Amino acid sequence: MKKKGMKVLITGGAGFIGSATARALMDRGDTPILIDNFNDYYDPRIKEDRIKKFLKDYKGQFKLYRGDIRDRAFLEKVYKKERPEKVVHLAAMAGVRNSLKDPALYADVNVMGTTYLLDLAVKYGVKNFLYASSSSVYGNNTKLPFAETDPVDTPISPYAATKKATELLAHVYSHIHALPTTGLRFFTVYGPWGRPDMALFTFTQDIIAGNTIKVYNYGDMTRNFTYIDDIVSGILTCLDADLACAVMNIGGDKEERLTRFIEVIEENVGKKAKKKMMPIQPGDVKSTVADIRRLRKLGWKPTTRIEVGIKNFVEWYKGYFKA
Numbered sequence: 001m002k003k004k005g006m007k008v009l010i011t012g013g014a015g016f017i018g019s020a021t022a023r024a025l026m027d028r029g030d031t032p033i034l035i036d037n038f039n040d041y042y043d044p045r046i047k048e049d050r051i052k053k054f055l056k057d058y059k060g061q062f063k064l065y066r067g068d069i070r071d072r073a074f075l076e077k078v079y080k081k082e083r084p085e086k087v088v089h090l091a092a093m094a095g096v097r098n099s100l101k102d103p104a105l106y107a108d109v110n111v112m113g114t115t116y117l118l119d120l121a122v123k124y125g126v127k128n129f130l131y132a133s134s135s136s137v138y139g140n141n142t143k144l145p146f147a148e149t150d151p152v153d154t155p156i157s158p159y160a161a162t163k164k165a166t167e168l169l170a171h172v173y174s175h176i177h178a179l180p181t182t183g184l185r186f187f188t189v190y191g192p193w194g195r196p197d198m199a200l201f202t203f204t205q206d207i208i209a210g211n212t213i214k215v216y217n218y219g220d221m222t223r224n225f226t227y228i229d230d231i232v233s234g235i236l237t238c239l240d241a242d243l244a245c246a247v248m249n250i251g252g253d254k255e256e257r258l259t260r261f262i263e264v265i266e267e268n269v270g271k272k273a274k275k276k277m278m279p280i281q282p283g284d285v286k287s288t289v290a291d292i293r294r295l296r297k298l299g300w301k302p303t304t305r306i307e308v309g310i311k312n313f314v315e316w317y318k319g320y321f322k323a
Ligand SMILES: NC(=O)c1ccc[n+]([C@@H]2O[C@H](COP(=O)([O-])OP(=O)(O)OC[C@H]3O[C@@H](n4cnc5c(N)ncnc54)[C@H](O)[C@@H]3O)[C@@H](O)[C@H]2O)c1
Pocket: 011, 012, 013, 014, 015, 016, 017, 018, 035, 036, 037, 038, 039, 047, 067, 068, 069, 070, 089, 090, 091, 092, 093, 094, 095, 109, 113, 132, 133, 134, 135, 185, 186, 187, 188, 189, 190, 195
């Protein structure tokens, strides 16, 4: 059962999903404690603005610690001072393609950082530990939709391998220390305040500027795009469920073609895209489709279609960049 006004540690709190989760927690009376190192994997100004602008009406209702999850002493200070009841661990090096360029950094942040956080969660008596995994753990599995019971032993990028590693570590901590953990396998998240390295952002940017967009696998790709509000409600559902040890798909319920996704962006921008058709990129998968029955059983359901979600994004984008 959710207790009113609990303290929740959110790592990656200045990130896309972290900042939106913080907002939703404050809306229901909880107190988020944010950790972020504001690294420059993408323009850190948007991270600063998520804190300054997106969370501006919540001043005094959350705390922010600037620091690195690879710094155990720093993490311990935060745990000791704040004594969070629950943890939502979202800080990570994200991005499949970038992980091929610097696999060691991904291993360091995603695996080592997660290990410290799990370890301290046990030491400081955390009651539920959620952590971001990813749909990318399914690799090139051919059985669709992807279900949590499917084997995920064949990742195809360093990023995916680190996410699978965090699931294995979490299992150990649940098993040995009875720490409740839930791994959240997010499926392509999009929406306002989204990540500048993701397709919706770069496509919108390039269509507005009249630049050519690269359409991989010649457009023959499908995704369960998941709107940020649906992701956040899924996170809160898992946060309140206190499952002993689980992994959970959180994905939209409609398989969308990449070409349709681009069409909806064009409609909202009011301009046709110049497209360059390209082969699939190393590490990328052709389809990610989520079996979401497990999370549905906890009462969650996704509600936002891309027609609405992309409209909201493009409106936000135009306002934010005064485009
Ligand atoms: N957005 C998606 O579609 C998606 C899909 C699957 C999984 N995920 C996972 O969800 C989580 C959140 O993703 P997001 O889209 O919000 O990404 P994001 O990059 O916007 O957020 C991650 C945040 O973590 C911070 N961070 C990174 N390394 C850190 C470190 N060493 N110490 C402290 N902070 C650090 C970053 O500065 C960033 O603000 C990530 O773990 C990501 O791998 C995201």
